[in-house]
Amino acid sequence: MNRQILIEENIGETRAAVAENGRIVELHLDRWSEAGQRAVEGEIYRGRIRRVEPALNAAFVDLGVGEEGFLPFGKAGRPKGLHEGAAIGVRIAREAYAEKGPNLGLVEVEPGEAPDCLEPADILAQRLVRTFSDAEPVWADETDYDLEEAFDEALEPQVAIPGGGSLYIEATRAMTTIDVDADGRKGQGNAAQLAVQLNNSAAKEAARQARMRGIGGMIAIDFVHMRGQPDRKAVEQTLRGAFRRDRAKVDVAPLSQFCIGEIARQRRGRTLAEIMLETDGRPTVETAALAALRRLEGEARSDRARKLRLTVGAEVYAWLDGDSIAWRAALADRIGPRFELAESAELDRETCRVARA
Numbered sequence: 001m002n003r004q005i006l007i008e009e010n011i012g013e014t015r016a017a018v019a020e021n022g023r024i025v026e027l028h029l030d031r032w033s034e035a036g037q038r039a040v041e042g043e044i045y046r047g048r049i050r051r052v053e054p055a056l057n058a059a060f061v062d063l064g065v066g067e068e069g070f071l072p073f074g075k076a077g078r079p080k081g082l083h084e085g086a087a088i089g090v091r092i093a094r095e096a097y098a099e100k101g102p103n104l105g106l107v108e109v110e111p112g113e114a115p116d117c118l119e120p121a122d123i124l125a126q127r128l129v130r131t132f133s134d135a136e137p138v139w140a141d142e143t144d145y146d147l148e149e150a151f152d153e154a155l156e157p158q159v160a161i162p163g164g165g166s167l168y169i170e171a172t173r174a175m176t177t178i179d180v181d182a183d184g185r186k187g188q189g190n191a192a193q194l195a196v197q198l199n200n201s202a203a204k205e206a207a208r209q210a211r212m213r214g215i216g217g218m219i220a221i222d223f224v225h226m227r228g229q230p231d232r233k234a235v236e237q238t239l240r241g242a243f244r245r246d247r248a249k250v251d252v253a254p255l256s257q258f259c260i261g262e263i264a265r266q267r268r269g270r271t272l273a274e275i276m277l278e279t280d281g282r283p284t285v286e287t288a289a290l291a292a293l294r295r296l297e298g299e300a301r302s303d304r305a306r307k308l309r310l311t312v313g314a315e316v317y318a319w320l321d322g323d324s325i326a327w328r329a330a331l332a333d334r335i336g337p338r339f340e341l342a343e344s345a346e347l348d349r350e351t352c353r354v355a356r357a
Contacts, residue, residue, distance in 0.1 A: 003135040005128045008147050011297060011327050011334070012290040014124045015147050017140070018132060020245065024150045027212050029275055030124040032325040033286060038066045039102045040121035041269065043092045045069075047104070048114040049084050060101075061090060064115030067101030079106070087114035095269035097216075131247070148294075154213050154272050161185075161205050165198050169209060171273065175218035178206050182224060192227065199223045199235045203261070207242030216248065216267030223259040232259060239263070283350055288312075289319045292352040293327060299354045300335040307338040309357040313347035 001021060008015040012033070018026035039045070047061035050068060059082060061069040071090060073079065082088060089109030096102045109118055121127060125137050140147045153159060159167050164185030170177050180202040185194070206221050221239075226232050232255040239261055243250040248266040255261050276287045283291070289312070296310045312320065320327065320341055331339065340357055347353070 001134075003132060004143070005125065005132060005135045005137040006140040006143060006145055006147060007125050007137050008140040010290065011293045011330050012286075012325055015140075015151065016124050016128055017145065017147055017150060018128065018135070019145060023208070024145060025208055025211050025245075027147075027151060027154055027214075027272060028124055028128065029151075029272065031275075031286070031290075036065065039063050039069065039092045039095065041092050041095050042127070043117060043121050044107055044109065044119035045090050045092070046087055046109050046112055046114045046116045046118055047090050049082060049086045049088060052078065052082070052084055054078075061088065061104060062115050063090075063102070064117065067096050069102045069104040070100070071104040071106070087111070089118070094267060097267060097270040097274060150212075151272070151276075154209070155276060159205070159209060161198070161201050163197075163201050165202065167202060167205060167209065169213075169215075171215075171271075175220055176210075176215050178209075178219065178221045180206075180221065180223050192231065195224045195226050196231050196234060199226065199259075200238045203235055203239040204242045207239065207246070210263070210265055211243075211246050211248070213273065214269065214271040216265050216271070219263040219265060221261040221263070223255070223261060225259050232257075235259075236261065285315045285319045285349065288349045288352075289316045291350075292316060292320070293331065295352060296339060296354050297331065297335060300339065303356070307340070307357040309340050309342050309355055311342040311344050311347065311353040311355070313349055313351065314343060314345060315349050316352070317341065317343035 004019045006017040006019060013029060013031045016028040017024045045063045047063050047069060049059045050062050052059045057077065058070060058072045061071050063069050069090060069092070089107040090104040091107045092102050093105045094103040122130070129135070129137055157169055159169070161167060164183065166181045166183045168179040168181060180199060182198055185198055202223060203221070210219060223235060226235070236252065236255045240252045243252065248268055250266070251264040253262040276283060278284055292310060292312050296308060300308055
């Protein structure tokens with residue numbers, strides 16, 4: 001299998017993707033604004049137990065950053081010496097998401113001040129290289145892949161199925177639903193054969209989208225109806241095979257008689273939508289601001305002589321003007337101090353303009 005790790009260093013964030021056999025299957029994002037503010041998978045902390053919950057057979061641990069971590073005791077019960085106020089060593093097993101703090105596992109550490117981060121995470125590229133030891137990182141702009149397009153696709157509710165048809169992906173509080181629509185797909189054979197062809201393609205794309213978007217928990221796929229049990233079994237096997245390379249633990253249930261596929265995919269952290277979008281589906285102010293900076297830098301590299309003006313709406317202007325991530329100095333190092341920021345009440349959050357100053 002041909003696997004690549006694509007890296008893109010932007011002002012305000014590092015973007016990365018994992019591509020397998022010519023298609024992007026994972027997307028990752030590290031933002032400057034979150035550095036030191038969140039516990040990252042694999043990090044080791046000396047935490048302090050805030051409270052023990054016998055009913056949960058677990059404890060909540062202060063890590064010094066972000067939400068309190070959740071430490072399950074397991075079948076053996078609470079280990080000796082773990083009491084409220086105790087300093088303990090923990091590793092981040094799963095990052096925080098939504099209202100849930102990170103999951104923890106016990107590790108041995110030297111006594112000392114708590115809470116404290118003892119082993120911070122490597123940078124994003126190093127973490128991916130360690131995970132995918134058979135792949136070498138490459139700069140995305142040296143390849144034919146378009147990370148901007150890939151991230152945009154991973155935030156859209158509708159995506160195309162190779163060969164025709166569409167998936168409609170919607171997140172609810174309980175689960176993520178994926179509806180398969182033929183959308184005029186054509187092919188060879190009768191209606192039953194076309195349904196199986198469409199559903200097999202949809203199963204592969206649904207698995208890719210779940211992995212790419214970081215979707216976890218319960219996933220229900222509403223496939224196009226198939227009458228025969230052998231056809232349903234064939235699509236089920238395709239679905240199982242499509243998740244085979246997924247790093248997350250995935251359980252696939254048999255397709256129901258109504259052609260509903262049920263999947264339980266391990267949550268490893270936040271989805272891309274949780275990082276980049278508001279609950280109403282709009283880009284967060286930070287997402288919009290960083291997109292505007294990418295456009296400004298792109299225009300500056302095309303026009304290397306003139307000073308440029310970036311004009312944005314009020315919300316984005318306030319975020320950028322505050323310069324909490326020191327973007328001005330970082331951008332000046334890249335293109336020189338030949339840019340200025342302006343505000344326009346006419347522009348909404350997602351619109352910006354770049355022009356010669």
